[in-house]
Amino acid sequence: EPEVTQTPSHQVTQMGQEVILHCVPISNHLYFYWYRQILGQKVEFLVSFYNNEISEKSEIFDDQFSVERPDGSNFTLKIRSTKLEDSAMYFCASSSDAAGGKTQYFGPGTRLLVL
Amino acid sequence: SQQGEEDPQALSIQEGENATMNCSYKTSINNLQWYRQNSGRGLVHLILIRSNEREKHSGRLRVTLDTSKKSSSLLITASRAADTASYFCATDLPYGNNRLAFGKGNQVVVIP
Numbered sequence: 416e417p418e419v420t421q422t423p424s425h426q427v428t429q430m431g432q433e434v435i436l437h438c439v440p441i442s443n444h445l446y447f448y449w450y451r452q453i454l455g456q457k458v459e460f461l462v463s464f465y466n467n468e469i470s471e472k473s474e475i476f477d478d479q480f481s482v483e484r485p486d487g488s489n490f491t492l493k494i495r496s497t498k499l500e501d502s503a504m505y506f507c508a509s510s511s512d513a514a515g516g517k518t519q520y521f522g523p524g525t526r527l528l529v530l
Numbered sequence: 531s532q533q534g535e536e537d538p539q540a541l542s543i544q545e546g547e548n549a550t551m552n553c554s555y556k557t558s559i560n561n562l563q564w565y566r567q568n569s570g571r572g573l574v575h576l577i578l579i580r581s582n583e584r585e586k587h588s589g590r591l592r593v594t595l596d597t598s599k600k601s602s603s604l605l606i607t608a609s610r611a612a613d614t615a616s617y618f619c620a621t622d623l624p625y626g627n628n629r630l631a632f633g634k635g636n637q638v639v640v641i642p
Contacts, residue, residue: 446628458573458618458632471629506573510628518563519630523572 417441419522421507427528428497436492436525438507447490448508448519449482451475458506464490497529540637549606551636553619554599560622562595563630564604567616576604576617611642 420439428434440447449461462472464482481493490509494501504526508519541549553562561580565573579586579595579602586593592605606613616637620630 448629450630450632457634458620458630460629460631463628473629504570508573518575518578520575521565521573526570 417443419507419509419520421505421522421525423525424523425526425528427530430499430529431496434494434497434527436494436505436507436527438490438492438522439488440490440507440509441511441520442488444509444511444520446470446510446512446517446519447482447484448510449492450506450508450521451503452506452524453500453503461492494527497527499529502527502529540639542639542641543609545609545611545640545642547609547640549609549613549638549640550603551617551638552601552603553633554601555619555621555631556600557623559597562593562602563620563622564591564593564602565618565620565632567618567635569615573618606638609638609640611640614638614640 419441422437426434447464450458451461452458460473462476462482463470467484479495483491504524506524507522510517510519543549559581561578563578564576566576567573577586577588577591577593579593581597584595590607595602602619616635618632618635620632622628622630
Protein backbone atom coordinates (compact mmCIF):
# COMPACT_ATOMS: atom_id res chain seq x y z
CA GLU A 416 0.00 0.00 0.00
CA PRO A 417 1.41 3.44 -0.89
CA GLU A 418 2.56 5.53 2.01
CA VAL A 419 4.11 8.88 2.80
CA THR A 420 7.75 8.66 3.80
CA GLN A 421 9.85 11.16 5.70
CA THR A 422 13.55 11.56 6.33
CA PRO A 423 15.35 11.84 8.60
CA SER A 424 13.43 10.21 11.41
CA HIS A 425 15.35 12.28 13.96
CA GLN A 426 17.35 15.48 13.61
CA VAL A 427 19.32 17.35 16.24
CA THR A 428 20.52 20.83 15.43
CA GLN A 429 21.94 23.90 17.10
CA MET A 430 19.82 26.99 17.52
CA GLY A 431 20.24 29.29 14.56
CA GLN A 432 21.06 26.53 12.11
CA GLU A 433 19.04 25.75 9.03
CA VAL A 434 17.29 22.42 8.71
CA ILE A 435 15.54 20.80 5.80
CA LEU A 436 13.01 18.08 6.40
CA HIS A 437 12.24 15.74 3.56
CA CYS A 438 9.01 14.07 2.53
CA VAL A 439 7.96 11.85 -0.33
CA PRO A 440 4.17 12.05 -0.67
CA ILE A 441 2.04 9.31 -2.17
CA SER A 442 2.79 9.36 -5.87
CA ASN A 443 -0.58 10.25 -7.38
CA HIS A 444 -1.48 12.81 -4.72
CA LEU A 445 -1.72 16.46 -5.58
CA TYR A 446 -2.05 18.19 -2.21
CA PHE A 447 0.72 18.28 0.32
CA TYR A 448 0.83 19.46 3.91
CA TRP A 449 3.11 20.01 6.86
CA TYR A 450 1.97 19.78 10.46
CA ARG A 451 3.87 19.80 13.68
CA GLN A 452 3.29 18.42 17.15
CA ILE A 453 5.16 19.87 20.10
CA LEU A 454 5.63 17.25 22.78
CA GLY A 455 2.42 16.73 24.72
CA GLN A 456 0.44 19.17 22.59
CA LYS A 457 -1.98 19.08 19.67
CA VAL A 458 -1.03 18.47 16.10
CA GLU A 459 -0.94 21.90 14.45
CA PHE A 460 -1.32 22.79 10.80
CA LEU A 461 1.59 24.65 9.22
CA VAL A 462 1.05 24.85 5.47
CA SER A 463 -0.67 23.30 2.49
CA PHE A 464 0.74 23.20 -1.02
CA TYR A 465 -0.86 22.62 -4.39
CA ASN A 466 0.20 23.19 -7.96
CA ASN A 467 3.65 24.35 -6.90
CA GLU A 468 2.49 27.04 -4.58
CA ILE A 469 1.32 27.52 -1.04
CA SER A 470 -2.47 27.33 -0.85
CA GLU A 471 -2.75 28.11 2.83
CA LYS A 472 -0.50 28.71 5.78
CA SER A 473 -1.03 29.16 9.48
CA GLU A 474 0.22 31.90 11.75
CA ILE A 475 3.00 29.55 12.84
CA PHE A 476 4.39 29.46 9.32
CA ASP A 477 6.36 32.70 9.41
CA ASP A 478 9.24 33.91 7.27
CA GLN A 479 11.59 31.39 8.85
CA PHE A 480 9.69 28.58 7.16
CA SER A 481 9.54 27.67 3.50
CA VAL A 482 8.38 24.73 1.46
CA GLU A 483 9.47 23.44 -1.88
CA ARG A 484 8.73 20.68 -4.31
CA PRO A 485 12.13 20.46 -5.98
CA ASP A 486 11.21 17.58 -8.25
CA GLY A 487 8.27 15.33 -9.05
CA SER A 488 8.47 13.33 -5.87
CA ASN A 489 9.95 15.29 -2.97
CA PHE A 490 8.36 17.90 -0.74
CA THR A 491 10.58 19.73 1.70
CA LEU A 492 10.15 21.98 4.71
CA LYS A 493 13.01 24.36 5.45
CA ILE A 494 13.49 26.21 8.69
CA ARG A 495 16.07 28.91 8.06
CA SER A 496 17.22 29.75 11.56
CA THR A 497 15.94 27.30 14.11
CA LYS A 498 14.75 28.34 17.54
CA LEU A 499 14.41 26.26 20.67
CA GLU A 500 10.64 26.36 20.30
CA ASP A 501 10.86 24.73 16.88
CA SER A 502 11.60 21.45 18.65
CA ALA A 503 8.71 19.20 17.69
CA MET A 504 7.61 16.26 15.61
CA TYR A 505 7.02 17.40 12.05
CA PHE A 506 4.53 15.47 9.94
CA CYS A 507 4.13 15.56 6.22
CA ALA A 508 0.78 14.56 4.72
CA SER A 509 -0.71 14.25 1.27
CA SER A 510 -4.14 13.83 -0.24
CA SER A 511 -5.48 13.17 -3.69
CA ASP A 512 -7.80 16.16 -3.53
CA ALA A 513 -8.71 18.94 -1.15
CA ALA A 514 -12.42 18.71 -1.67
CA GLY A 515 -15.00 16.02 -1.18
CA GLY A 516 -13.66 14.59 2.01
CA LYS A 517 -10.38 13.27 0.80
CA THR A 518 -8.28 11.66 3.47
CA GLN A 519 -4.95 13.16 4.39
CA TYR A 520 -2.34 10.45 4.79
CA PHE A 521 0.46 11.19 7.19
CA GLY A 522 4.08 10.17 7.20
CA PRO A 523 5.84 8.77 10.27
CA GLY A 524 7.27 12.17 11.20
CA THR A 525 10.66 13.74 11.79
CA ARG A 526 11.51 14.48 15.38
CA LEU A 527 13.45 17.76 15.46
CA LEU A 528 15.41 18.76 18.54
CA VAL A 529 16.90 22.23 18.66
CA LEU A 530 19.62 22.73 21.26
CA SER B 531 -10.87 29.24 15.20
CA GLN B 532 -12.63 25.91 15.11
CA GLN B 533 -10.92 22.89 16.43
CA GLY B 534 -11.70 19.36 17.35
CA GLU B 535 -11.33 18.67 21.01
CA GLU B 536 -11.64 15.34 22.68
CA ASP B 537 -12.91 14.86 26.17
CA PRO B 538 -9.63 14.90 28.12
CA GLN B 539 -9.94 11.42 29.49
CA ALA B 540 -7.46 8.61 29.56
CA LEU B 541 -9.07 5.22 29.22
CA SER B 542 -7.73 2.06 30.74
CA ILE B 543 -9.71 -1.03 29.82
CA GLN B 544 -9.37 -4.78 29.73
CA GLU B 545 -8.83 -6.58 26.48
CA GLY B 546 -12.16 -7.50 24.97
CA GLU B 547 -14.01 -4.50 26.38
CA ASN B 548 -15.29 -1.63 24.29
CA ALA B 549 -13.65 1.78 24.32
CA THR B 550 -15.59 4.97 23.62
CA MET B 551 -14.13 8.41 23.22
CA ASN B 552 -15.70 11.70 22.26
CA CYS B 553 -14.81 14.79 20.33
CA SER B 554 -16.48 18.17 20.14
CA TYR B 555 -15.85 21.07 17.80
CA LYS B 556 -16.90 24.65 17.57
CA THR B 557 -17.89 25.57 14.03
CA SER B 558 -19.46 23.97 10.96
CA ILE B 559 -17.35 21.29 9.37
CA ASN B 560 -16.97 19.52 6.07
CA ASN B 561 -15.68 16.23 7.43
CA LEU B 562 -14.42 14.74 10.65
CA GLN B 563 -11.64 12.20 10.72
CA TRP B 564 -10.21 10.01 13.44
CA TYR B 565 -6.53 9.16 13.62
CA ARG B 566 -4.50 6.88 15.84
CA GLN B 567 -0.99 7.59 17.07
CA ASN B 568 1.13 5.01 18.76
CA SER B 569 3.63 6.44 21.22
CA GLY B 570 6.02 8.76 19.43
CA ARG B 571 4.98 7.53 16.01
CA GLY B 572 3.06 8.82 13.03
CA LEU B 573 -0.65 9.38 12.59
CA VAL B 574 -2.63 6.53 11.11
CA HIS B 575 -5.93 7.40 9.49
CA LEU B 576 -8.81 5.35 10.85
CA ILE B 577 -12.05 6.67 9.44
CA LEU B 578 -13.62 9.73 7.84
CA ILE B 579 -17.22 10.75 8.30
CA ARG B 580 -18.81 13.45 6.21
CA SER B 581 -21.00 16.15 7.67
CA ASN B 582 -24.11 14.64 6.06
CA GLU B 583 -23.45 11.22 7.58
CA ARG B 584 -24.54 10.20 11.05
CA GLU B 585 -22.78 6.90 11.55
CA LYS B 586 -20.04 4.94 9.89
CA HIS B 587 -18.46 1.58 10.52
CA SER B 588 -15.07 0.18 9.64
CA GLY B 589 -14.19 -3.21 11.09
CA ARG B 590 -14.26 -2.85 14.87
CA LEU B 591 -14.67 0.91 14.66
CA ARG B 592 -17.91 2.79 14.82
CA VAL B 593 -18.03 6.54 14.45
CA THR B 594 -21.04 8.73 15.05
CA LEU B 595 -21.45 12.37 14.17
CA ASP B 596 -24.02 14.75 15.60
CA THR B 597 -23.71 18.06 13.79
CA SER B 598 -26.45 19.64 15.90
CA LYS B 599 -24.33 19.05 18.99
CA LYS B 600 -21.06 19.47 17.12
CA SER B 601 -19.76 16.22 18.50
CA SER B 602 -18.50 12.84 17.41
CA SER B 603 -17.75 9.58 19.12
CA LEU B 604 -15.40 6.76 18.28
CA LEU B 605 -16.20 3.29 19.56
CA ILE B 606 -13.69 0.48 19.38
CA THR B 607 -15.33 -2.85 20.01
CA ALA B 608 -13.64 -5.95 21.41
CA SER B 609 -10.45 -4.03 22.14
CA ARG B 610 -7.03 -5.61 21.79
CA ALA B 611 -3.70 -4.78 23.38
CA ALA B 612 -2.58 -3.46 19.99
CA ASP B 613 -5.29 -0.78 20.21
CA THR B 614 -3.25 0.94 22.93
CA ALA B 615 -2.57 4.38 21.45
CA SER B 616 -3.67 8.00 21.40
CA TYR B 617 -6.74 8.76 19.33
CA PHE B 618 -7.32 12.14 17.73
CA CYS B 619 -10.22 13.65 15.92
CA ALA B 620 -9.56 16.21 13.22
CA THR B 621 -11.99 18.48 11.42
CA ASP B 622 -11.88 20.46 8.24
CA LEU B 623 -13.99 23.42 7.23
CA PRO B 624 -16.82 23.51 4.69
CA TYR B 625 -15.60 26.31 2.49
CA GLY B 626 -12.74 24.64 0.65
CA ASN B 627 -10.19 25.20 3.38
CA ASN B 628 -8.26 21.97 3.63
CA ARG B 629 -6.36 22.38 6.84
CA LEU B 630 -7.13 19.87 9.56
CA ALA B 631 -7.72 21.06 13.11
CA PHE B 632 -6.79 18.39 15.63
CA GLY B 633 -7.99 17.77 19.14
CA LYS B 634 -5.77 17.01 22.08
CA GLY B 635 -6.12 13.27 21.88
CA ASN B 636 -7.42 10.50 24.09
CA GLN B 637 -4.95 8.04 25.54
CA VAL B 638 -6.30 4.49 25.50
CA VAL B 639 -4.55 1.66 27.30
CA VAL B 640 -5.80 -1.86 26.70
CA ILE B 641 -4.63 -4.28 29.35
CA PRO B 642 -4.07 -7.82 28.10
